[in-house]
Amino acid sequence: MPLKPESQRHPVDMAVGARIRLTRKARGVSQQALAEAVGLTFQQIQKYERGANRVSASKLAEIAAFLQVSVSELFGTDAAASGLTDELADLLGAPGALELLKTYGRLPRAQQSALVGFLGTLPTPR
Structure with a gap:
């Protein structure tokens, strides 16, 4: 199934994915390791991180627990407190x-x- 063009992806899904990617990389965790920890394939993690697929609430909670951050930090409600902005997450998420x-x-x-x-x-x- 082809991915939705970036213009059709919801900005919140893209921001959550960027925060997941940034947090995962900052912790030195591979997509494969995260996927195994939460019962997914690494391809699904890739789709989450690009915002191509939405992360369910239960998976977001599992991902946050594994990465040892709050769900609200990955969702963005703690962004100001943690110093993490969407722009910074996007920049640091670049390969x-x-x-x-x-x-x-x-x-x-x-x-x-x-x-x-x-x-x-x-x-x-x-």
């Missing part, structure tokens, strides 16, 4: 983003500045 940030954090300040300067010179897609 390689969290790994890039972790590597950046391990660099000396001078190299961080040089890297930011270099990235600023790269052309951005329109």
Whole structure:
């Protein structure tokens, strides 16, 4: 079954999925490990994380328990308290983003500045 285009996905489903992805990655948990823990396939976790499928309340509770966060944090009601915003979740959910940030954090300040300067010179897609 083909995925719904992003424009037809509900923004809440996409935001919840992005928070699941960000929390899972921050905890160093693979999609496979999360899927096994909550009785799903990794493909279903992928669909949740993209917002292509809605997460039922019971599965959201299981996912939150496994990731050791509150359901409200994954749903977004604790977003302000946790410092997690939809924009940040989207950015950090991009492939390689969290790994890039972790590597950046391990660099000396001078190299961080040089890297930011270099990235600023790269052309951005329109």
